[in-house]
Every structure is written in C-alpha cells, then in structure tokens.
Amino acid sequence: MDLKSIKDPTFLKDLSIAELEELALEIRKYIIEVVSKRGGHLSSNLGIVELTIALHRYFSNGEKFIFDVGHQSYCHKILTGRAQEFENLRTLNGISGFQNRNESSYDIWEVAHSSTSIAAQAGFLESNTKVISIIGDGALTGGEAFEALNYLATIKKNAIIILNDNNFSISKNVGFIRHALDKLRSTRSYIKLSDKNRKNYRLKSIKNAIKTIFYRPTIFDDMGFKYYGPIDGHNFNELFKYFNYAERQNRPVIIHVVTKKGKGFIPAEEDAVGAWHSTSSFDIKTGARKEAPESKEYFTEALSRYLIKFYDIYQEKLKVVMPAMTYPSNMLELKEHMGKDYIDTGITEPFATSFSSALALSGYYVCLPVYSSFLQRAYDQLFQDIAMQNAHIVIAVDKSGLIPYTGKTHQGLYDISYLKTIPNLKILAPSDANELYNMLNHAFLNYNGPIAIHLPYDILDKKIDFDISNSSYDYKWTKINNIINPKAYLITYSSMVSYLKDMLKKYDIELINANSISPLDEDMLISIKDDNKPIFIYEEAIGDTSLTPSILSFYNNKNININIKSFAYPLDFIGMGSKEELRKSYGLDIESIENKIKELL
Ligand SMILES: Cc1ncc(C[n+]2csc(CCOP(=O)(O)OP(=O)(O)O)c2C)c(N)n1
Known part of the structure; x- marks a missing residue:
C-alpha cells in the first residue's frame, strides 16, 4: 500500500491478518530506507512494527500510546499520518526521532530520556485519559520506572503497560531485570513442557491448566500487577488475544511481549554489541557506514585509549562506571579490556553517580562517562553525593556542546550551565588530544576531588601517543x-x-x-x-x-x-x-x- 496516503490508523480495522503482516513488511522496508539516508534508531524500530500495528488496530477508542524513550516510535508515526514527513527524519525542521507533541495529537508525551512512560501514564490516568505505556526491558532498569510501578500497582483502575522485551538495552541488558526476564522467557517453555505433563497426569480442567500458566507468581504479580506473558510480539493473533484479556481487568496490567530487535535487517538482527541500535546513514546492501579516518579519532575514543593504558598500570584499582552507553560512547574495547572492572549499571545515571562516589571514597580511581544531557538527571547526586563529599572522580561529560540530529532532548549545550553551580567541581574543556591527556593525568594522578571533563561530539585532528604520568596541567588558559x-x-x-x-x-x-x-x-x-x-x-x-x-x-x-x-x-x-x-x-x-x-x- 502507499504508506504516504495513511491519514490515521482507522484503516487497520479492515485488514486481515495476512494484510497486516504484509503492511509490517512494507513499513520495515520504508524504515530501513529512510534511516539508511537520515540515520536514526534502527534496531528498536524494526523490532516493534507488529506490536505497534497491533496496538493501533486493537485500541481505537482514543487510547494514547506512550513509547518509553520514544526512539522506537517510527511505525507509530507512519500509522498516524506522518509517513510523508518521515522522509525528513531528524533534519532541520523535519520530523523528530522521538514522540513529539508538536507533531501530532497522537503524541501526548514528549520523550527521549528513558523510563518516564509509566509515570506519565499514571499522571494522565488521574484525568481518565486512557494511556498505554510501552516500555523496553532496558528502560525498565531506570529508577523512575520503578518509582512509577510502585505507585501504579495500588491504583484500582485499568492501566496497561506493555513490556517490550527484546533482551537488549543498547547492548545486552544488565542486572536483576535481565535475569528476571530471562527466567520468565525460559519458564514459558517450561510451561509448555508441563502442559504435556498435564495430559499425562490427567489434570481435570483446562481452567486449571490456564491457571497454572497465567497465575504463576512473577515479580510483577508480587508487585501487584496482573501479568500476562511472555507472548510473541510478532504474532498478531497472540497480541490481540492478550490485549483483550488485559483491557477487561479493573487493575493495572503488564503484558510481557517478546520481540526481536533489528528484525528484518540482517546486520541489525545479528548485532551483539549495539552497533545498530542507533546509526548514522549507511549503505542498505552492504551495511557500510562512514567511519572516522584511521588517523583520527573522537574525543571519547581518545579517552577510551587513555583508560586502557591506565588500567594496564593500575589494574583493578580503576573502575569505569557506565550507565548503558558503551557502544555510542566508544567504550567497547575498554569494556572488553577491563572485564569486571568496567561496570555497566544500565540506564541508571543517578544510581551510577552515587555508586561512583562510594567507589571513589573507598579508594578506587573512578571514571564516570555520561552523556551531557543524561547527566542532567543526576544533578542532585553530583551535587550531594560527589561534590559535597569531595569524591575523587573523573566525570567524562560525553556529547557535550552542540549535538546534531537528535534534537532538543539530547542537546549538550546545557552542561556548563548546570555543572557551574556545583561549588567544588572543576570543569575542564580540552580543545585537542594533548590537552585532554594532560587533563586526564592531572585529574587522576595530581588531584583529589571531582573533575568534570567536557567532551564534544567531534573528531580530534590526530591520534597522538601519550604517557600515564604526573601532569603539568595548571588551569591556565x-x-x-x-x-x-x-x-x-x-x-x-x-x-x-x-x-x-x-x-x-x-x-x-x-x-x-x-x-x-x-x-x-x-x-x-x-x-x-x-x-x-x-x-x-x-x-x-x-x-x-x-x-x-x-x-x-x-x-x-x-x-x-x-x-x-x-x-x-x-x-x-x-x-x-x-x-x-x-x-x-x-x-x-x-x-x-x-x-x-x-x-x-
Ligand atoms: C536517561 C537516558 N539514558 C540513556 C538513554 C539512551 N538510550 C536510548 S534507548 C536506550 C536503550 C533502551 O532499551 P530498551 O528500553 O530495551 O529499548 P529497545 O531499544 O531495546 O527497544 C538507551 C540506553 C536515554 N534515552 N535516556
């Protein structure tokens, strides 16, 4: 069909399952085509196509959808009349890569920073606005999501949360959530097996069997939610069946949907490190992307090389605390090099900040690389937990300064402003590799308090060699x-x-x-x-x-x-x-x- 002729999602009602499947293929193709030219969040969007179509087809009574982070809302945009503009994804005055209130009445929440969808859903519920939140397993590691679950669990109203579990954040998910979801996914095959046993043991009624399947207590049941799942997020019939169960509940419900990140684009399907989570433009046939020339490197690559060398000398005395952004922060090699001393905490900027402070106060050398805009979320922890305790930490403020394409939510133009208000925080801004290494040596070896290093999203003129040694950096312009x-x-x-x-x-x-x-x-x-x-x-x-x-x-x-x-x-x-x-x-x-x-x- 001509996707650009879609005005709103009402047409979905008239499509058969086979036609919906055909539509999913066409939407995937279009997403790949546009992202290959404009860059954007590829894998997450390819994984969520059937789920998005199913939501728009089933819930057609004015329900609003909040996609957590919003980076996976491309199919939603196409179905809500924005397919034409989608060609101008992430361009000046073009369409945003996230949900955006100015773009459409279908977007009631403007997002791009993670883990806010359930809080928003809870707020809108007060005015009886029917909102369905769609949150990924990665976004679920963010503390705000748990604060919202804690609140919502006690509300005696229907509220549907779709947990879109692709077993991936930007890279492999971490922590308790990852293990709990792994267990739920594997329990499902256990249930199938026990279904067979059920016949053998001649359990009396189907009702009992269903109870065995659906009433097994999960972490979500324990929290007070009605839990359904895990179900196949690419199967329309399954999705409709559980939407139907869910909407009849007079309480908050979690539908645990399993999807395949990157579905339909082989390099993204096979991606084990997060290289296709968000991408610059690429060649559809070969998957090739423009890289920085060999002789040059990004500021974060220079930082990563420094930390590798530092680790070779100081070994487990160095800890790098990384809230979820290993691949986009160019830290993959460092992660592999440092093993357990590189700690990916998930999407947890406030936690990562307090945690880093305690590590530093325990005597470790600590580097905390965080995107400038995501660090906004940890302002209080920077102020209270790091600065007031004068913890010796090197905060690498990544993607600082002007940031192209991602828009207002990811701008790095604000960190100097908010960091400046923290009394004993030193803020350094290297202009080249030499200065960066000098500052890093100073921050790690000559100074004993918190230092933030502002790292722009730019390529350094040249790769240079350096030593880990005392530094001559003296805060002189x-x-x-x-x-x-x-x-x-x-x-x-x-x-x-x-x-x-x-x-x-x-x-x-x-x-x-x-x-x-x-x-x-x-x-x-x-x-x-x-x-x-x-x-x-x-x-x-x-x-x-x-x-x-x-x-x-x-x-x-x-x-x-x-x-x-x-x-x-x-x-x-x-x-x-x-x-x-x-x-x-x-x-x-x-x-x-x-x-x-x-x-x-
Ligand atoms: C506060 C914050 N930190 C980091 C990010 C960067 N980020 C964007 S999407 C994402 C992973 C989300 O994983 P998940 O929720 O599982 O969705 P998926 O992309 O796997 O569908 C991260 C870490 C962010 N948007 N907000």
Whole structure:
C-alpha cells in the first residue's frame, strides 16, 4: 500500500491478518530506507512494527500510546499520518526521532530520556485519559520506572503497560531485570513442557491448566500487577488475544511481549554489541557506514585509549562506571579490556553517580562517562553525593556542546550551565588530544576531588601517543594565535578553538583557549583587560548561564569596565539539524561571526 496516503490508523480495522503482516513488511522496508539516508534508531524500530500495528488496530477508542524513550516510535508515526514527513527524519525542521507533541495529537508525551512512560501514564490516568505505556526491558532498569510501578500497582483502575522485551538495552541488558526476564522467557517453555505433563497426569480442567500458566507468581504479580506473558510480539493473533484479556481487568496490567530487535535487517538482527541500535546513514546492501579516518579519532575514543593504558598500570584499582552507553560512547574495547572492572549499571545515571562516589571514597580511581544531557538527571547526586563529599572522580561529560540530529532532548549545550553551580567541581574543556591527556593525568594522578571533563561530539585532528604520568596541567588558559599586538581577544574552549582559529587570525584577533571553565584563569582575564580592547566570547553553550556570565561577574566584582560581546546560544530548547545548519540558524557559524566581528572592530 502507499504508506504516504495513511491519514490515521482507522484503516487497520479492515485488514486481515495476512494484510497486516504484509503492511509490517512494507513499513520495515520504508524504515530501513529512510534511516539508511537520515540515520536514526534502527534496531528498536524494526523490532516493534507488529506490536505497534497491533496496538493501533486493537485500541481505537482514543487510547494514547506512550513509547518509553520514544526512539522506537517510527511505525507509530507512519500509522498516524506522518509517513510523508518521515522522509525528513531528524533534519532541520523535519520530523523528530522521538514522540513529539508538536507533531501530532497522537503524541501526548514528549520523550527521549528513558523510563518516564509509566509515570506519565499514571499522571494522565488521574484525568481518565486512557494511556498505554510501552516500555523496553532496558528502560525498565531506570529508577523512575520503578518509582512509577510502585505507585501504579495500588491504583484500582485499568492501566496497561506493555513490556517490550527484546533482551537488549543498547547492548545486552544488565542486572536483576535481565535475569528476571530471562527466567520468565525460559519458564514459558517450561510451561509448555508441563502442559504435556498435564495430559499425562490427567489434570481435570483446562481452567486449571490456564491457571497454572497465567497465575504463576512473577515479580510483577508480587508487585501487584496482573501479568500476562511472555507472548510473541510478532504474532498478531497472540497480541490481540492478550490485549483483550488485559483491557477487561479493573487493575493495572503488564503484558510481557517478546520481540526481536533489528528484525528484518540482517546486520541489525545479528548485532551483539549495539552497533545498530542507533546509526548514522549507511549503505542498505552492504551495511557500510562512514567511519572516522584511521588517523583520527573522537574525543571519547581518545579517552577510551587513555583508560586502557591506565588500567594496564593500575589494574583493578580503576573502575569505569557506565550507565548503558558503551557502544555510542566508544567504550567497547575498554569494556572488553577491563572485564569486571568496567561496570555497566544500565540506564541508571543517578544510581551510577552515587555508586561512583562510594567507589571513589573507598579508594578506587573512578571514571564516570555520561552523556551531557543524561547527566542532567543526576544533578542532585553530583551535587550531594560527589561534590559535597569531595569524591575523587573523573566525570567524562560525553556529547557535550552542540549535538546534531537528535534534537532538543539530547542537546549538550546545557552542561556548563548546570555543572557551574556545583561549588567544588572543576570543569575542564580540552580543545585537542594533548590537552585532554594532560587533563586526564592531572585529574587522576595530581588531584583529589571531582573533575568534570567536557567532551564534544567531534573528531580530534590526530591520534597522538601519550604517557600515564604526573601532569603539568595548571588551569591556565592559553593564547593560541600568538599575535603581538592583537586588535581584540576572543575567548572560547573545546573544539571551538580549532573551529575559529584561522578566521580570527585574518583579523589579528588573539584566540584564548579557556580550557578551564571552573576555575577561571583570573590572571589571563586581568592581563587582557589592560589593553582595553574588545573581548569576544564564543560559546557552544547557553550564553546566559555558561562561561560568559562568570567572566562578566569576575570583572564586575573587580570594578573593571570592559568591552565584552558574547556569541552563544539563547536560553531555549535547541532542535535538530546538522551542526552547521544549527549554527547558521542561530547566527553562530563562522561566516556570521566573521561579519559581526568585522562590524564591531
Ligand atoms: C536517561 C537516558 N539514558 C540513556 C538513554 C539512551 N538510550 C536510548 S534507548 C536506550 C536503550 C533502551 O532499551 P530498551 O528500553 O530495551 O529499548 P529497545 O531499544 O531495546 O527497544 C538507551 C540506553 C536515554 N534515552 N535516556
């Protein structure tokens, strides 16, 4: 069928099971086609196609669906009239890779950070809005999901939670949830076996047999939910049957559905490490993707190489605590190298943060790599558990700065702002590999408190060799262009140093690399004000709350008048697009900055 002609899901009612199966194939094909061009969350979306079709076909009385994280809502978008726009997935002003309230009345909850769906469902239930939450086994490891289950279990109303169990988070799931679900999945074959035994033992009624199957206490029963499952999430008849059971309950229900992550695209089906969970564009025939050239590497790859070397020396004294993002944070090799000393805690940023603090207070060297936007969730733990106790931890703030394609939920433009409010936290922002290694040596070996290192989503100019040794890093900003009598100064940090360097040279502007955001290099600030020349600040951060106000307040406290102009992002939710498109739309690309500077000089 022509997917782009779909206006809403009502047409599903008229399709036979065979036609629904055919539709599932077509939707998969379309998802693969679009993601191969635009990038996106491939495997999760391929796995959930039949389940999404079944939900839209069965529940047609205004029920709303909240897909936890929302990264697996592509089929939902196609069925709710967005197939045409789906071609512009993750582009500037295009369709979001997650559920989005502005896109459709079918999306009532805007998500992308994990484990919030059940809380939202519980909230909407108060106004009798019928919401079905669909949560993955990975998202279920997040603490907020448990807080919500704890609440919802006691509500005496029908509320359906679909547990979409593909036995995978981004990589293999971890912990008790993984084991409990493994047990449930294997118990099912046990039940089938005991069904045969049932005949042998001539159990009297089918009702008793059904009871044996469905009333076995599971963790969910113990919590107070009605539990159905595990059932095959690619089988429409099975899904409809259990939806029917579930909707007749006057209490909260969990339907445990088993699906195959990556279904229909062989490299994704066979993926054991999470390489196809989220992908950049790729060749459909070969599965080939654009990689960084051999001679270069991402900031996180450089970090990973450092930690491998550090581990070779310090062995089990080093612990790396990773909340679920091993593959996207380029830590796969490190994980394999460190074995049990690399601790994947699941989608647990608050837990991982407190846990890291206790490890550090017990005397381990600890590195906690977390995406900038996910670390927002652990602000309290950073403040109270790490900083107040002055725990010696290296927090690697991954995907900091401007983040392309994923949109406002994943922007890394906010970490400088929120980290700056934590009193004894040092915040460093390396601009190249040399500086990164110097800072890491300092943070691990010369310092004894918490340090956050802001790691942009960028490729370093070159791979360099390094030693694990005491460091000369001294929180001093550096002059990059070494201009004798500059016309002005521009302060920036991180990968913005190499972004702006050459353009500034043309105008005799001295570029100052503010590699330490907290503390400030006060000597440098004093030295550059003496000239009374314009001082520009360029930040890939929210200007109102990042380095700019710290500098302004420094000069203000010293009663120094200066001529400052800051270029940075507004206090807003910054959306999707490539980095250059986003920069352009905020007047922060090289050309716009060059024009503004020319006017101001
Ligand atoms: C707070 C938070 N941390 C990390 C992530 C990154 N993330 C996106 S999807 C995902 C895995 C989700 O696994 P699961 O719920 O099992 O869904 P699946 O992709 O397997 O269908 C993770 C870790 C996130 N979205 N939010």
